[in-house]
Amino acid sequence: MLKIDLNGLISTVAASTAAIVAIVSGLLFSRLLSLSSEKNGILRRLNELKADIDLRREQFLEISDWLLWDDAKDFINEHAYEIIMNGTNFEELVNTEEYPYRSTDELRPFIQKLIDVKEDFHKIIEEINEGDEFADNFNDFYQNTKLRYSDRRFYYETLFKLFDTEIMKGSSTYGYLNTYLPDVSLPTSNEYRTKKSERDRLEGEIKNIEYQIDVQKKSLINYEKPDGLWSGLLVIIYSCTVGVIWPVTLLPYPSNIFDDYLTKWVVLGWFISALFALFSYLAWSTYRLTRK
Structure with a gap:
C-alpha cells in the first residue's frame, strides 16, 4: 500500500x-x-x-358630503312645495340630466329628514293654533321652540318660510300656500366652484x-x-x-x-x-x- x-x-x-x-x-x-x-x-x-x-380619501369624502348637502338643499328649496304640500313623491321630481345631477338614492336621506321634521312642525303649529303666539322670525322660533330635531335647522327654516308666507297671504288654517316660490340658490358661488374643483383634484x-x-x-x-x-x-x-x-x-x-x-x-x-x-x-x- x-x-x-x-x-x-x-x-x-x-x-x-x-x-x-x-x-x-x-x-x-x-x-x-x-x-x-x-x-x-x-x-x-x-x-x-x-x-x-x-x-x-378623507378630504375627498368631506368635500363630497359638503357638495351633496349643498345640492340637496337646492333640491329641497326648489321642490319643497310639491313634496310637503302636494305629497309628491320626490323620485318623480328627480331628473339626473338636469342640475343637481343627483340620484334618488343620494337625495333620499335628506328628503326623509325633511318628512320627519314636517311631522314635528305639524305638532308645533297645532300648539300655536291652540293659543301660543307664532314667532315673528325664524331665529326666535328656532331658539324659543322645543324642537325634536334641534340639529336640523335648515329643514325647520324651510318649513317656517312656507308657513310664514301663508300667514302673509292671510290664510287662517294650517295648510300651505299654493303659490309658494322657493328661494333657489344655484351653485354659482365661488365656494361651491372651489369645492368642486378641489374634489376633482x-x-x-x-x-x-x-x-x-x-x-x-x-x-x-x-x-x-x-x-x-x-x-x-x-x-x-x-x-x-x-x-x-x-x-x-x-x-x-x-x-x-x-x-x-x-x-x-x-x-x-x-x-x-x-x-x-x-x-x-x-x-x-x-x-x-x-x-x-
Whole structure:
C-alpha cells in the first residue's frame, strides 16, 4: 500500500475551500442586505402612500358630503312645495340630466329628514293654533321652540318660510300656500366652484396614488421571491460539507488505516466538485444579472 502524508493536502484543501466559500458567502450576504434594504424602502414607501391616500380619501369624502348637502338643499328649496304640500313623491321630481345631477338614492336621506321634521312642525303649529303666539322670525322660533330635531335647522327654516308666507297671504288654517316660490340658490358661488374643483383634484390624486401603490406592490413581489438566494445557500452548504467539514474530520490523518492514494483522489475530487459548484453558481448569477 502506497504511504503518503496527506495532512498538508487535506489542510490546504480545507483552507482553500473555506476561503472561496467565505468570498461567495460575502457576496451572497451583501446581496441579502441590499435586497432587505430595498424591500424595506418599498415597504416604507407603501406605508407613506397608504397614509397619503387615506388622508386624500378623507378630504375627498368631506368635500363630497359638503357638495351633496349643498345640492340637496337646492333640491329641497326648489321642490319643497310639491313634496310637503302636494305629497309628491320626490323620485318623480328627480331628473339626473338636469342640475343637481343627483340620484334618488343620494337625495333620499335628506328628503326623509325633511318628512320627519314636517311631522314635528305639524305638532308645533297645532300648539300655536291652540293659543301660543307664532314667532315673528325664524331665529326666535328656532331658539324659543322645543324642537325634536334641534340639529336640523335648515329643514325647520324651510318649513317656517312656507308657513310664514301663508300667514302673509292671510290664510287662517294650517295648510300651505299654493303659490309658494322657493328661494333657489344655484351653485354659482365661488365656494361651491372651489369645492368642486378641489374634489376633482383630489379624485385625480387618489387615482395617481392608487397606481403608485399597485406599482410598489408588484415590485415587492419580486423581492419576496428573489432569484438565486436559496440555490446559493445550497451551494455554500455543499461546498462547506465536502470541502471543509469532511476533510477536517480526517485530521490528523492516520497512518496504515486507509488507502492513501485513494484518499488523496477522493479529497481532490470533492474539492474539485465544490469549486465547480461555486463557480457554476457565480457564472449562472452573472448570466442572469447581465441578461436582465
